[in-house]
Amino acid sequence: MAENKERGSLSDILNDSVDSEINEDEGEEVTAAEVLERLEQAWLNEKFAPELLESKVELVECMLDQIKEMEENLKEAGKGDLVGSLHRLEIQRIRYVISSYLKIRLKKIEKYAFHIMEPSNDKTDYISRLSAEEHVYAKEYCKNVEDLLKSLALDDMPPNINSLDKKKSVPQPNLDSYLFMKVLQPQEQVELDPDDQPTDLEEGAQHLVRYSVISSLLENGAVALT
Amino acid sequence: MADDSLYGSLQVRPSGWDYFELDDILACQEKIPCTFETQVKDLGFLDHGSDSEHIEPATKMELPFWLAKELCARQRKIISVELPKVYREAYRQILEADATAVDLNKLGPYFYSVGGKLLEFGNAENPRIAETLMMTYMKRMRRLMDLSLNKLDGSKESQTLLPKLDHDEHNVFAFSQEGLREFEQWKQGVISKLTSSKTVINQRKRKRTEDN
Amino acid sequence: MDPSEVDFLSEKQHVKILPNFKEGRIFLISGDLGPFEPGLTAEVPLWMAVNLKQRKKCRIIPPDWMNIGQLEERKDEEKEREYFTEMPSKSYLELASLLLKSARDDIPHADEVQTLIKDIWEIRMAKLRKSINIMMQEKETHARLDNLTHLEINSIRPFLTSALDRMHILRCNVVENPSTGTDY
Numbered sequence: 001m002a003e004n005k006e007r008g009s010l011s012d013i014l015n016d017s018v019d020s021e022i023n024e025d026e027g028e029e030v031t032a033a034e035v036l037e038r039l040e041q042a043w044l045n046e047k048f049a050p051e052l053l054e055s056k057v058e059l060v061e062c063m064l065d066q067i068k069e070m071e072e073n074l075k076e077a078g079k080g081d082l083v084g085s086l087h088r089l090e091i092q093r094i095r096y097v098i099s100s101y102l103k104i105r106l107k108k109i110e111k112y113a114f115h116i117m118e119p120s121n122d123k124t125d126y127i128s129r130l131s132a133e134e135h136v137y138a139k140e141y142c143k144n145v146e147d148l149l150k151s152l153a154l155d156d157m158p159p160n161i162n163s164l165d166k167k168k169s170v171p172q173p174n175l176d177s178y179l180f181m182k183v184l185q186p187q188e189q190v191e192l193d194p195d196d197q198p199t200d201l202e203e204g205a206q207h208l209v210r211y212s213v214i215s216s217l218l219e220n221g222a223v224a225l226t
Numbered sequence: 227m228a229d230d231s232l233y234g235s236l237q238v239r240p241s242g243w244d245y246f247e248l249d250d251i252l253a254c255q256e257k258i259p260c261t262f263e264t265q266v267k268d269l270g271f272l273d274h275g276s277d278s279e280h281i282e283p284a285t286k287m288e289l290p291f292w293l294a295k296e297l298c299a300r301q302r303k304i305i306s307v308e309l310p311k312v313y314r315e316a317y318r319q320i321l322e323a324d325a326t327a328v329d330l331n332k333l334g335p336y337f338y339s340v341g342g343k344l345l346e347f348g349n350a351e352n353p354r355i356a357e358t359l360m361m362t363y364m365k366r367m368r369r370l371m372d373l374s375l376n377k378l379d380g381s382k383e384s385q386t387l388l389p390k391l392d393h394d395e396h397n398v399f400a401f402s403q404e405g406l407r408e409f410e411q412w413k414q415g416v417i418s419k420l421t422s423s424k425t426v427i428n429q430r431k432r433k434r435t436e437d438n
Numbered sequence: 439m440d441p442s443e444v445d446f447l448s449e450k451q452h453v454k455i456l457p458n459f460k461e462g463r464i465f466l467i468s469g470d471l472g473p474f475e476p477g478l479t480a481e482v483p484l485w486m487a488v489n490l491k492q493r494k495k496c497r498i499i500p501p502d503w504m505n506i507g508q509l510e511e512r513k514d515e516e517k518e519r520e521y522f523t524e525m526p527s528k529s530y531l532e533l534a535s536l537l538l539k540s541a542r543d544d545i546p547h548a549d550e551v552q553t554l555i556k557d558i559w560e561i562r563m564a565k566l567r568k569s570i571n572i573m574m575q576e577k578e579t580h581a582r583l584d585n586l587t588h589l590e591i592n593s594i595r596p597f598l599t600s601a602l603d604r605m606h607i608l609r610c611n612v613v614e615n616p617s618t619g620t621d622y
Contacts, residue, residue, distance in 0.1 A: 033469045040447075047439065066467050082495070083464055086486055090466050093485065096446070171244040178602040180583070180591050193579040206591075208581040208598060210606065226591060338604070342611050353617035360608040367574050367601055374597045375567065398600045405596035412441035415539065 035062050036094065041224050043101040048180070048225035049218065050211055051124070051173040052108045052116060057131035060098055067091050109134060113142045114170035175212045182206045185222040190214075249393065253336035253343065257288040260297070260305040291343055298347060307347050312337070315351075318358045325365035330392035337392040338363060363395075370395055374402035439595070444588050445536070448529030449485035453537075454499040457490070484533065488540045498541040501526065504534065506547050509554035516561045522585040531559055531589050566594060579609070 042056040070087055077084030109116060109130070116126040117138055130138060146164060154162045164170075183205045189198040192209050201207070201217075206226065217223045244250065266281040273285055281287075289297070289305070297304040311317060312333040321328055330337045341359045345352050370391070373384055391399060450468075461474040474480050479499060482490070490496040503509065503526040516523050527533055534555045542548045566586070573581050579602075583591070 032467050036468055063467070070467065082459065083461060086464060086489070087466065089485065089489060090468065093446070093449075094467065169245045171246060174603065176603070176606050178599040178606070180595065195579055204584070206583045206586060208583055208602075210580070226588070338608060342607065345611055345615055352615040353612075356608075356611040356615040357617070360605070360612050363605060363608050364574065364577060367605070368571060370601065371567070371570060371574070371597060374601075375594075394604050398597065398604065401600045402597035405593065408441055409593050412445070413535075 032062075032066050035059055035066075039063055039101070040097055043097050043104075045218060045225045046101060046104050046108075049215075050175060050177045050179075051215075052105065052112065052126055052129055054129045054219070055105070055131040055134065056101075057133075060101065063094055063098060067094060105134065106137070108173075109138050110141060112171055112173055113138055113145065114164075114166045115172050117142050118166040118170070120167065175215070176210045178208060179211055180206060180208055180226050181214055181218070181223045182226045183223050187217065187222055190217070249336070249397075250339070253339040253393075254292040255290045256334060256336055256340045258291055258294045258310055258344070259286065259308040260289045260294050261286050261308065262305050264304055266304065291340065295343075295346065307349075309344065309349060309351065309355075310334070310340075313341055313344060313355050313358075315354075318354060321358055321362045325362045326369050328362075329390040330362075330366075330395070331390055335393045338394050366395065370398060374399045375406065439592050441589070441592065444529070444592050445532050447588060448532035448536070449483060449488075451484055451527060451529065451533065452481045453484050453487050453501065453533075454479045454481055455487050455490060455496040456499060457496045459495055484536065488536060491541050491544075498537060498544045500537060500541075500545045501533070503527075503530075504537070504545065504551060506550050506554065509551060509558065513554055513558050513561065516558055516565075522562060522565060522583075524585045525587055528587050529589065530587060531555065562590060563593070566590060570594070570598065579606075 039056065039059040042053075042059060046053050070091060074084050074087055077087075079085075112126075115123075116130070119125060119127060127135065149164060154164065183201045183203055186203045187201040190201050190213070191198045192207070192213050201223070207214075214223055218225065262281050262283055262285045265283055268280060270276060270278045270280045270282075273281060273287055276282075276285070294305065294307055298307050317333070334340055338359055341355060345356060349355070369387060373387055373391075376384065388396075388399070456477065456479055457474040458476050459474060460476060461472060463470050463472045468483070471482055471486075472480060487496065487498050491498055503512070512523065512525075534551070537545060538548060538552050545551055569581075569583075
């Protein structure tokens, strides 16, 4: 749970800020507009990536705080108020991104629940990519599905086939699925396919590649999905 | 064609896999010609062509892939498996000569998928089978693109080509057409109007029938 | 991705408006805007421009490139060049259709502009199909597609990703079953 604690402290700092100027834990100054931009990119990355990515719940929480504060301020504004209505429109847009982002993650969590919750040495530690709430949800979901499968069928099966093999018999994301990405930070000599010479990735270039060859670049923000 | 050494580090399966995928389950039901190597007691009735009580060695029978796989395991080789004829040399040559004209739906609606599964039996012809599957797909991909990205009107060409697609190819086609349909709707400005989702409509209908 | 989401993303880009109202700076979460003075141009995100326009609060000033002269030049260039030219906006079609729909009276020669944009789109889509064709013939396993706009990527995404995903499985079959004989 160490990562949750850390996340807590980060969002605490984010919560403390009242203005649009926000301090991140590394002393980096981030404006609300930048947080929004990051959230929008996280949304698109999550949308196109086949597997569950690291949770950006701290961005979500930060935006929700901004919205809450804004809505507080808007209470006094009348319905016909021009500026108030523009603020409300913007809030709706941000809410859309937040809910779409969270829904995409929930969908993945449900689809790959056992794969995510069953740790193994030869795959990503997905549990650490879940937010505290998602972790609770995933655990509950796995338990419910397992109970269902047991009561529906497994309990009535002969002993040698009455268990669920959570390593083999569960859906897994296709890490080799093709997607479009754009280069944010130039990279030298990246092997996009074992069948080809390594290529330099130029800033701003767009490529159609398999997810597995760029997943680490996506994780450190050198590329973004589009 | 391909230099194998270059493929060396290509990540291989299992990477994406859905145990509960219906298409995969259906592909596993496809029949494969098998020959019994040992006697199987009391199951003679499975062979409609014979009256004997047991399945005798050398009995030929078509079994679904999932069963053949189990009976052909290394520890207990109860059967031996033959290649279905569409994966044998004669057909491979037809496919290589004119991949686009072949009716893959007729040869087996799960042509690529079953072909890939057959490789698990470790046949000596595996390299040729794998290569034929890939070459066939690549040659047909251009047609598939034309079909997939053309307007949704049932043109004559698509009418004659569509039924010849393998199941996987058909999925690519259907998926692309869905995207095209959304785009056409967007162009006409339909999407900006809110529509209630299909499930909501169904639920309302159901409620109404329950009331009656 | 649903085209309406591509639209949604395109609505972030800024356009110039001529407001007919007076208002101080507006502190949106996505950044500060204004102040607004009647008759003085201001920059706002497209979603706001369209909203203000619908409420008859402003005129939208079409982007520089959205005129017959420039679009004709772009069309010719797109025809001549082998590769995709860089468009003035990553979402030129979304922007154009939104403006042509909601602020048509603000765009000089709207009909001609609409036709030119449609022409450019069609030239680019034909080019896109041609490149995919080449990609398949050359048996490429990845591609560089610079200057493709969001909607263009989105319109080709379902086909390309699903077709290539299946090809990859067949490639893996070949790798797992290397030919040892002398036939190749």
